[in-house]
Amino acid sequence: MFDHNLLGSSLKDVFYTPDNDPGRSLDIYFPAEMGEKWPVVINVHGGAWSEGSKDWLWYSADFPQHNIVGVSISYRLSPAVKAPVHLHDVKTAIRFLRANADRLNLDPDRFGIMGHSAGGHLVSMAALTADLGVLEDNTHYPEFSAQVQAVAPCSGPSSLEGIPVYDPELSKSIFGSAEPGLPIYREYSPITYLRANLPPFLIVHGTADNVVDVKQGITLHEGLKKFGNPSELVLIDQADHLFAIDGQSQDELVKSKVIPFFIKYLNG
Numbered sequence: 001m002f003d004h005n006l007l008g009s010s011l012k013d014v015f016y017t018p019d020n021d022p023g024r025s026l027d028i029y030f031p032a033e034m035g036e037k038w039p040v041v042i043n044v045h046g047g048a049w050s051e052g053s054k055d056w057l058w059y060s061a062d063f064p065q066h067n068i069v070g071v072s073i074s075y076r077l078s079p080a081v082k083a084p085v086h087l088h089d090v091k092t093a094i095r096f097l098r099a100n101a102d103r104l105n106l107d108p109d110r111f112g113i114m115g116h117s118a119g120g121h122l123v124s125m126a127a128l129t130a131d132l133g134v135l136e137d138n139t140h141y142p143e144f145s146a147q148v149q150a151v152a153p154c155s156g157p158s159s160l161e162g163i164p165v166y167d168p169e170l171s172k173s174i175f176g177s178a179e180p181g182l183p184i185y186r187e188y189s190p191i192t193y194l195r196a197n198l199p200p201f202l203i204v205h206g207t208a209d210n211v212v213d214v215k216q217g218i219t220l221h222e223g224l225k226k227f228g229n230p231s232e233l234v235l236i237d238q239a240d241h242l243f244a245i246d247g248q249s250q251d252e253l254v255k256s257k258v259i260p261f262f263i264k265y266l267n268g
Contacts, residue, residue, distance in 0.1 A: 001102075001103070002034075002103065002104065002105040004034065006030050007030060007031070007032055007033065007034060008030065008031070008032030008064070009030060010027060010028060010029045010030065010061075011027065011028040011030070012027045012028075013025050013027070014026050014027070014028060016073070016092060016093045016096035016097075016140075017092060017096075017139075017140055018140070021076070022074065023074055023075065023076040023077065023089075024074065024075065024076065024089055024092070024093070025054065025073075025074050026054055026071055026072060026073040026074065026093055026096075026097075027054050027057065027060070027071065027072050028069060028070070028071050028104065029060050029061050029063065029064050029069065029070040029071070029072075030064055030069055031064040031065070031067050031068070031069065032064065032065075033067070034105070035067070036107070037101070037105055037106060037107035038067060038068060038069045038105055038106055038107060038110075039067075039068050039069070039106075039107050039110035039111070039112065039262075039266035039267060040068065040069040040070075040071055040097060040106050040107075040110070040111055040112065041059075041060075041063050041068055041069070041070055041071070041112040041113065041114060041262050041266070042071045042072075042073060042093065042094065042097070042111070042112070042113045042114070042123075042148075043056075043057060043058050043059065043060045043070065043071065043072045043073070043113075043114055043115060043119070044073060044075070044090055044113065044114070044115035044119035044120075044122050044123050044126075045058075045072070045073075045074075045115065045116070045118075045119050046115065046116040046117030046118045046119040046120065046155070047077075047117070047118055047119075048117070048118055048170060048173075049077065049078045049083075049086050049118045049173070049174050050077050050078045050079065050170075050173050050174075051077060052077075052118075052119075053074045054072040054073050054074040055072075056072070057070075057072040058072070058114070058116065059114070059255055059258060059259060060072040062255065062259065063259070063262070066259060066262075066263055066267065067267060068112075068262060068263070068266060068267060069104070069106060071093075071097065073089075073090070073093045075089035075090055075093070075122075076089055078173045078174045079172075079173045079174075079176075082174065082175055082176045083174050083175050083184060083188050084135040084184075084187070084188060085137075086118075086122055087122055087125050087126065087129070087135050087188075088135070088136070088137035090113075090122050090123070090125075090126045091126055091129075091130070091136070091137075091146040092137065092139075092140050092141065094111065094113070094126065094130075094146045094147075094148065095140065095141035095142075095144040095145070095146055096140070096141055097111070098111070098141070098144040098145060099141045099144045109149065110149055110266045110267075111147070111148045111149055111266075112148060112149060112150040112151070112152070112262045112265065112266050113126060113127065113148045113150075113151055113152075114151070114152035114153070114154065114258060114262075115152075115153060115154065115156065116154045116155055116156070117154075117155050117156060117211070117212065117241065118156070119154075119156070120153035120154050120155055120156020120157070120212075121153070121156045121157050121158075121160075121190065122156075123148075123151055123152070123153050123156070124151065124153045124156060124158065124190035124201075124220065125188070125190055125193075126146060126148065127147075127148050127151040127198065127199055127201075128190050128193035128194070128198065129193055130145065130146040130147040130148065131145055131146065131147055132193070134187070134193075135187065135188075147199075148199055149199050149200075149265060149266065150199055150200050150202075150261065150262055150265035150266055151199055151200070151201050151202070152201070152202040152203075152204065152258050152261060152262070153190075153201070153203055153204075153217075153220070154203075154204040154205070154243075154254065154258070155204070155205055155206065155209055155211070155212050155217075155241050155242075155243070156190075156212065156216070156217070156220075157189075157190075157212050157216045158189065158190045158191045158216045158217065158219050158220035158223075159189040159190070159191050159216065159219070160174075160185050160188050160189050161185045161186055161189055163175075163185060164177075164178040164179060164180045164182075164185070165180065174188075175188075190220060191219060191220060191223050194223040194224060194226070194227055195227055196227045196228055196229065197229075198224065198227070198229045199265075200229075200230040200231070200232075200261075200265050201220070201221070201224055201229065201230070201231040201232070202231075202232050202234065202257065202258065202261040203217045203220055203221050203231065203232070203233050203234070204217075204234045204236070204243075204254055204257060204258065205217035205218075205233075205234075205235055205236070206235075206236045206238070206239030206240050206241065206243055206250075207235050207236065207237050207238060207239065208238050208239060208240050208245075209239070209240055209241045210240065210241065211240075211241035212241060214235065217233065217235075218233065218235075221233040232261070234257050236250055236253060236254070
């Protein structure tokens with residue numbers, strides 16, 4: 001039963017695994033008005049898979065005014081853990097929310113997910129590998145799906161196959177190796193899992209991104225469209241990895257694309 005005292009409020013530091021690990025926790029932001037079960041958008045932070053937390057909430061606190069629950073999650077970080085543990089945690093958080101949908105008044109059939117940078121990679125991976133039986137850790141809530149109904153990766157890489165060459169130290173942090181050609185690089189690349197009948201994607205990328213090349217976003221968009229999937233590509237001219245142009249944030253522009261996308265597919 002939903003606690004009506006949470007209307008217009010938030011639920012912080014919720015552990016999504018039984019071990020009460022702060023690295024696997026989330027914050028939930030609720031709409032002010034009760035009604036039918038709410039859709040939810042989960043935010044996955046960036047930070048090169050090695051830093052950051054759910055406190056990088058981005059638009060999580062903005063969604064409730066659109067009658068959408070916002071969730072921001074933490075996941076375990078490298079180098080303490082290696083791939084695919086980050087993805088395991090994201091999928092577990094999705095399953096946790098679905099397992100608790102009645103208690104939190106969530107609609108289990110209207111889940112969206114968004115993320116920036118490493119978070120953009122992880123939300124793509126979560127959407128593309130949900131229920132495929134790959135890169136799974138079914139320790140928690142295995143009876144619930146990790147599927148999502150809309151996805152917005154921002155400034156996220158779509159292929160990590162070249163990472164041992166262009167950033168060997170990061171490769172060692174994430175994968176424990178910078179040896180070229182290991183299968184995990186391809187297995188941890190979103191473009192590996194492109195196929196038909198995928199959820200809608202909104203891909204946002206700055207054309208002057210010097211951390212994750214804009215070609216990564218374009219490649220993902222073109223690959224999705226090749227299989228007939230709904231995908232929208234938003235390129236922000238001259239914006240860097242953090243969506244700034246000459247030091248001026250374009251965050252409001254990004255928000256003006258991301259929030260309507262989720263309203264269309266989750267609230268439409």
